[in-house]
Structure formats: structure tokens, C-alpha cells
Amino acid sequence: MNNFLIRSLVFSIFVLVIVPSAFALDVGYVVRNPSLIDSNDVLIKNILVDKGYEISFLDDVSFDSNNYDLVFVSGEVSSIEGVFDNINTKTFFLSNSAAKRAGLGFSSGKTTDKYVDVDDISQFISDELSLGLLQIYSNTDDLYYLSGCKAADSDSIITTRTSNTKSIILTVDENSMLIDSGCTDRDKSINERNLFFGFGEASSWNSNARDLFEKSLRWLINGGRIDDDGDGYYSIASGGDDCDDSDFDINLGSGDKDKNCVNDTPVIESYSPSSNLNIFENAEQEFQVSVSDDNINDVVISWKINGGIVGTGSSYTFKRAKGSYILKVEVSDGLLSIDRSWTVNVKDSSAFTCSEMNGNICNSNQICEDDLISVSNSNSCCSISCSEKPPEFSNINNLCEVEDNKIEIKFEDVEEDYKIGDKVDLRLRVDNDLDNEEFIVRGYLYDLTKDNVVERIKDEFDIEKNGFEIRDYEFDIDGDLEGDNQYSVYFYVENEDACNSKDVSVDIERDEVDIIIDKFNLDNDKVGCGGLLEVDSRVKNLGTIDNEVYIKIISSKLRINEETEKFDLEEYGKEDEEGRKFLFQVPENIESGEYKIRMEVGYDQRKESMEKGIVVDCKKSSVIEEIIETIRISNDEQVKVGETGEESVGENNFSGIKKFFVFVLVLIVVSSVGVVWWFFRG
Structure with a gap:
């Protein structure tokens, strides 16, 4: 063996043994449930393991991120608040909801496509691409994005092809400013890179998606290529x-052949399956490898079973009778080689547990959307990851039991995040492949937690065969809805021949600060000059924190300007509302007409207001004038009665006594009104 070959072998051993251990990174992978990993997270984890990373799946509860070189956040995780600090941690977000709440973007959403738009090729991640459309999925699947304002100094590299404001790959470099409470509030500077990657369906990735994923990961680790x-x-x-x-x-x-990097050992970049297998007898199982080498044209890939060559190339289809087999793939460039082996046990499925068959046992809240496997320990062993059981909508009468795809329903650009008081805006497209052209549409905003209908709509229209109809609908998000509940929008479309339905989950949250005017009533819509006017008011806290509030009643033309002391309103669901009553006397020296009275509520350096009108009729006597007029008329009548008979003098004397008591009565009434007015004014 010549000196060159010896040196090459020594260098290869160094690369294969020393380098991986020296540069392997510890990756924390945050998931919703470490015992039930989503299939997309499994695929991504396998890619990372193939690259030499040490992976630890973590529950979405608090942990020390200093124990990891970088942290992945699964698309199943909606928030990292209280879990770890992305400001001081290299963070790879697969969840648009978690990225939004961590300050990378203001809003988030989802669309379906297999193409994206390359919006920026000046960055390392996309520097080998061309601007414009790029296919990243083998078939149409879900894409997740951040929209609205973004973190300061962030770069939107990949967007949806419908809008360059909807970022699918967004990089946030060191010292960038994250969004805090709003677009104008960017005051959190990050010390480590963050990245959002919205290709959420790893099972649909093509080679373009895989390349973008790996380059995004390299950017997160070291900012790109390094010399x-x-x-x-x-x-x-x-x-x-x-x-x-x-x-x-x-x-x-x-120029030195020992230093020109020509004869490195081939590298197995990826392989599948990722582990040993138990499979059915005579069932086909495909094995694949992806390799790289400086001289890729010289590489030969050989597949061996129990020592004998059974195939060549990057893939091999295994099919054998019952037994235990060692399948090995060898990759050689003629001088150096590398291999990888699997143990394959071929048996009847009933001999294995569900985990041994690489299956997943579904619980009562899950369903299997593929074949069930007959195994020794369960009747619900699913060949793929179990899926969450779809909502049942048990309080909706119009459910489509047998869905017909000849009626196609699509939601276009559905936002996933809403606040209490917003409206759920929805664009619905219905395509008709039936002869019947008359359709009825029923839509529901549904509280899945309470299992009841929040709001419903109904619509009717005609669609000719092979045509379509697009309609916009909206649902009000009432202030009494619970922000922690789960909600869904459900639409049911039917005609006399068939029906179909579709639903989408929506996330409804309650703002921290949200005070509303719940009541603003006047005791009368018409009052006389000098008359009394009572105002009944009430405010309510729809927010998640306590607030100090004051109420103010204002009408400059009626010379009204009264403000309460500040009082506390507790957060929504506790002592969250309070009322105040006001009593005002309308000035006597004003003109008849309509006047405006405004109720103003102040809180947290904000104000809400509402106006109402009242008619002032100065032809109508004041309260006191009406009492005096009544007494005068009564006395006049007594005098007239007295004048008609012989006892007129006596009657007149008696009426004088009456007048005295009437005068006392008037004084009492006037004093009472004054006391009441003074009390409410105070």
C-alpha cells in the first residue's frame, strides 16, 4: 500500500470518527407530547440524526435552553411563553403561531400550495436559486406563514406566491428587534439568531425543500458558509x-495531491428506514440511501443480504419469506468505502406488539386514517401516526353524513388568529359538478369546548354545472366568549341530490386591556328647561388584567361636566363590571332643541366614548312650575265654588287655610328636590 493510500485512510478515520464527535450539536426539539410525536417531526428528527446531531424531544414546559446548542419548535406547539427564552437561544420555529407570539411577526396563517415564491436571493439560504416560483412539495399541501409587520432587520426569503408579505422562510439575525406588544413596539433585542421555516409537511418535501431546510439550519448555526x-x-x-x-x-x-481533498470517503447523507424493521412476510419494503463524494461518478452502491449481493443503485426493494435477515448497503469510490446495515425480521404481524411493528396505538380521542395492524397487544394499532378525532358538532342539526366531492368547498386565505370583539372574515368557494344548480349554505361559529353554536348564518344561491360561486361571510366574536376555549368554523352545503361540509379551527384570544361601555341610558328622551335628567351608566372589563377606570358625562351646551373618582374593574370573569348613576338639572335659560350628551370612559391612557341625543322643550314647564300651576288652578276652582253659595265667605276663609298648607307643601317639594339634586351632584 503506497504512502498516499495510507494517509488517505488515516484522514478518513479522522473524518469519520473524530470530526463527528467534535462538532456534533445538541438539539432540543420542543413538541406538544413527547410520547406521541407528529410524523413530520419524526421525519425532521431523522434528517437531523443523519447529520450527526444529538436530538432530545422536550415537552412544551419550562426547561434550561443552555443545555442545547439550538432548539427546534414543532409545528404542533402554539407558544413557547414560559418554556424557554428565544432571545438568548438559536431557535428554529416550525410553528407560525409560536413564532408570532415570540415576536417574529404580527400575524400568522396557513394556505395550501406546492409552489412558493423566491423573494430574495441575496441571502445565503437562497443564493443558489432564481427569483420567482419554486416547487417545494411533491403535491399540494399546507404551507404556514407570518404576515403583517415583522421583527426589525428580519429578511423574508421565501413567501407565498399570492403575497410577498406572507413570509414562509423568515430569518431574524442577532441584534434584531422583536415585536413586543405591537408593530410600533419593537424593544426586545435578540442575542441569538431565530428562523421561521413554514414548510410544515415534511412528508411532501421534494429535494428543493430539503436543500432549503439544510441551508436554513446552517444559517441558524453559523450564519452561512464559513472560511x-x-x-x-x-x-x-x-x-x-x-x-x-x-x-x-x-x-x-x-497542488499537493495529499492536500487537495480529492479522495475523501463517501458519505451516506441520508437513509430510510431509519432503524431496524419487523415486517410482514412477502411484503415489499423499500430501502433508500442518498450519498455524496468528491468523485460521485466513481461511487458504486451495492446491496447485500446475509453477505450476498442482491442489488445496486440508491434503492432496493426488500421482499422475503419469514426469517431474520441482515441487509447491508455498501458505498465505495474504489479506494474507500462506508456501509450501513439493518436487521429485518419477517414474521406474521400477530407475533409483534404495536411498537415492534412501528405502529401507533390510537386512544379514544384519536382515529387511524390508514390500515389497522393486527398485533398482539392492541386492537387499535395504526400503521401511521394517529390523527386527532375531528370535531363532532353534536349541536348542529345540519351535518353531512355522506359527503359528496362533486360539491367542492374551499376556504381561501383563512386567518387563524382572532381577538375578542373581532369578526371572523371568511371567503367561501363552492364548485359544482352536479346537474342540480340550487344550493343552500349553512355556516356556524362553534365552541368545541362547550359543544354549542355561537353564531349561525344561512345563504342560498344557484351554481350552474361545472361552475363555482364565491361568497364572503363574517361571524361576530362576542365579548362573552371564553378566550381559552377551542373554536371552529363549520360550513355545510347541500342541494336535493348531495351535500358536503368543511371546517377549520380558529384561535380566539382575549386582549389584556379591553374596556367597553356596557350601558348608557337616559331616563327620558325629552325634558323641559330646568327639569331633572337621570343618566344610568355601566362599564365592563373584557380584558385579562385588572384596570382603573373613571366615567365622565359631558355636554357643554347643557353645562354638564361630571367625572367620577377612579375605581377598579377586575379582569373578565371576576368582578368585571360596575355602574354609576348621575342626576342633572337642565338649565332654564336655554333654547328648545336637540342636544348631545357624551359618556366617556378612561383607562390605561385610553378613552372610549358614546353619544346620545335628548330633546329639550322649553315650552314644557319645570317640575316645580307644574306643581305650582296645579295648586293655582286648584285654588281658583275653590274660590269659584265659594262664590256660588251663601257660605261663600266661610268658604273663602277656609280656602285661605288651604292656601297656607299648599304653600308649606310647595316649600317641602322644593326643598326635597334641592336635597336630591345636591346629593347626586356630590
Whole structure:
């Protein structure tokens, strides 16, 4: 063996053994339930393991992120609040909801497509692409995005093809300013890179999606390609071709054949399945490898079973009778080689547990959307990951029991996040492939937690065969809805021949600060000059925190300007409402007409107001004038009666006594009114 071959073998051993252990990174992977991993997270985890990363699945509860070099956040996790601090942690967000709440963007949403738009090719992640459309899914599937304002100094690299404001890949570099409470509030500077990656359905990824994922990961780790030794060649770890980026003399441009990186050992970049298998007898199972080498044209891939060659190429289809087999793939460039082996047990399925068959046992809240496997320990062993059982909508009478795809229902650009007091705006498209052209549409905003209908709508229209109809609908999000509940929008479309339905989950949250005017009533819509006017008011706290509030009643033309002391309103659901009554006397020296009275509520440096009108009729006597007039008329009548008979003098004397008591009565009435007016004014 010549000296070159010996040196090559020694270097290969160094690369294969020493380098991975020296540069392997610890990755924390936050999921909703570590015992029930989503299939997309499993695929991504396998890619990371193939790259030499150490993966730890973590529950979405508080942990020390300092124990990990970077942290992935699963698309199943809606928030990292209280879990870890992304400001000081390299964070790879697969969840648009968690990224939004962490301050990367203001809003989030989801669409379906297999194409995206390359919006920026000046960055490392996309520098090998061209601007414009790029296919990243093998078939149409869900894409997740951040919309609205973004973190300061962030870069939107990949967007939806319908809008360049909807970012599917968004990078947030060190020292960028995250969004705090709103678009104008960016005061949280991050010390480590953050990245949002919205290709959420890993099972649909093509090679473009895989490349973007790997380059996004490299950007998060080191910001892109790296040339540590300054020789003008980038390291392999950062996407370059320098096999030793710590030595200036070792690179592809070296004239020394021992330092030109030509004869490295082939690398198995990825393989599937990821582990040993138990499979059915005579069932087909495909094995695949993806390899790389400096001289890829010289690489030979061989498949062996129990030592004998059974195939060549990057894939092999295994099919055998009952037994235990060792399947090995060998990758050689003629001088150096690498291999990977699987143990394959071929048996009847009933001999294995569900986990041994790589299945998943579904619980009562889950369903299996593929074949059930007959195994030894369960009757609900699913061949794929179990899916959450769809909502039952038990309080909706119009449910489509047998759905007909000849009526196609689509939700277009549905937002997923709403606040109490918002409206759920929805665009519905219905395509008709039936002869019957008359359709009835029923829509529901449904509280899944309480299992009841919040709001419903009904619509009717005609669609000719092979045509479609697009309608916009909206649901009010009432202030009494619970922000912690789960909600869904359900639509049911039918005609005499068939029906179909579709639902989508919506996230409804309650703002921290949200005070409303719940009552503003006047005791009368018409009052006389000098008359009394009572105002009944009430305010309510719809927010999640306590607030100090004051109420003010204002009418400059009626010379009304009364303000309460500040009082406390507790958060929604506790002592969250309070009322105040006011009593005012309308000035006597004003003109008849309609006047405006405004109720103003102040809280947290904000104001809400409401106006109402009242008619002032100065032809109508004041309260006191009406009493005096009544007494005068009564006395006049007594005098007239007295004048008609012989006892007229006596009657007149008696009426004088009456007048005295009437005068006392008037004084009492006037005093009482004054006391009441003074009390309410105070």
C-alpha cells in the first residue's frame, strides 16, 4: 500500500470518527407530547440524526435552553411563553403561531400550495436559486406563514406566491428587534439568531425543500458558509468544499495531491428506514440511501443480504419469506468505502406488539386514517401516526353524513388568529359538478369546548354545472366568549341530490386591556328647561388584567361636566363590571332643541366614548312650575265654588287655610328636590 493510500485512510478515520464527535450539536426539539410525536417531526428528527446531531424531544414546559446548542419548535406547539427564552437561544420555529407570539411577526396563517415564491436571493439560504416560483412539495399541501409587520432587520426569503408579505422562510439575525406588544413596539433585542421555516409537511418535501431546510439550519448555526482558515474555500459544514477548514494549505486548489481533498470517503447523507424493521412476510419494503463524494461518478452502491449481493443503485426493494435477515448497503469510490446495515425480521404481524411493528396505538380521542395492524397487544394499532378525532358538532342539526366531492368547498386565505370583539372574515368557494344548480349554505361559529353554536348564518344561491360561486361571510366574536376555549368554523352545503361540509379551527384570544361601555341610558328622551335628567351608566372589563377606570358625562351646551373618582374593574370573569348613576338639572335659560350628551370612559391612557341625543322643550314647564300651576288652578276652582253659595265667605276663609298648607307643601317639594339634586351632584 503506497504512502498516499495510507494517509488517505488515516484522514478518513479522522473524518469519520473524530470530526463527528467534535462538532456534533445538541438539539432540543420542543413538541406538544413527547410520547406521541407528529410524523413530520419524526421525519425532521431523522434528517437531523443523519447529520450527526444529538436530538432530545422536550415537552412544551419550562426547561434550561443552555443545555442545547439550538432548539427546534414543532409545528404542533402554539407558544413557547414560559418554556424557554428565544432571545438568548438559536431557535428554529416550525410553528407560525409560536413564532408570532415570540415576536417574529404580527400575524400568522396557513394556505395550501406546492409552489412558493423566491423573494430574495441575496441571502445565503437562497443564493443558489432564481427569483420567482419554486416547487417545494411533491403535491399540494399546507404551507404556514407570518404576515403583517415583522421583527426589525428580519429578511423574508421565501413567501407565498399570492403575497410577498406572507413570509414562509423568515430569518431574524442577532441584534434584531422583536415585536413586543405591537408593530410600533419593537424593544426586545435578540442575542441569538431565530428562523421561521413554514414548510410544515415534511412528508411532501421534494429535494428543493430539503436543500432549503439544510441551508436554513446552517444559517441558524453559523450564519452561512464559513472560511475559518482564510484560504478562500468554504467549509463542508457550511455548504462549501474545503475538507479541512482549519488548515490554510488544505483545499481543492492545492497542488499537493495529499492536500487537495480529492479522495475523501463517501458519505451516506441520508437513509430510510431509519432503524431496524419487523415486517410482514412477502411484503415489499423499500430501502433508500442518498450519498455524496468528491468523485460521485466513481461511487458504486451495492446491496447485500446475509453477505450476498442482491442489488445496486440508491434503492432496493426488500421482499422475503419469514426469517431474520441482515441487509447491508455498501458505498465505495474504489479506494474507500462506508456501509450501513439493518436487521429485518419477517414474521406474521400477530407475533409483534404495536411498537415492534412501528405502529401507533390510537386512544379514544384519536382515529387511524390508514390500515389497522393486527398485533398482539392492541386492537387499535395504526400503521401511521394517529390523527386527532375531528370535531363532532353534536349541536348542529345540519351535518353531512355522506359527503359528496362533486360539491367542492374551499376556504381561501383563512386567518387563524382572532381577538375578542373581532369578526371572523371568511371567503367561501363552492364548485359544482352536479346537474342540480340550487344550493343552500349553512355556516356556524362553534365552541368545541362547550359543544354549542355561537353564531349561525344561512345563504342560498344557484351554481350552474361545472361552475363555482364565491361568497364572503363574517361571524361576530362576542365579548362573552371564553378566550381559552377551542373554536371552529363549520360550513355545510347541500342541494336535493348531495351535500358536503368543511371546517377549520380558529384561535380566539382575549386582549389584556379591553374596556367597553356596557350601558348608557337616559331616563327620558325629552325634558323641559330646568327639569331633572337621570343618566344610568355601566362599564365592563373584557380584558385579562385588572384596570382603573373613571366615567365622565359631558355636554357643554347643557353645562354638564361630571367625572367620577377612579375605581377598579377586575379582569373578565371576576368582578368585571360596575355602574354609576348621575342626576342633572337642565338649565332654564336655554333654547328648545336637540342636544348631545357624551359618556366617556378612561383607562390605561385610553378613552372610549358614546353619544346620545335628548330633546329639550322649553315650552314644557319645570317640575316645580307644574306643581305650582296645579295648586293655582286648584285654588281658583275653590274660590269659584265659594262664590256660588251663601257660605261663600266661610268658604273663602277656609280656602285661605288651604292656601297656607299648599304653600308649606310647595316649600317641602322644593326643598326635597334641592336635597336630591345636591346629593347626586356630590
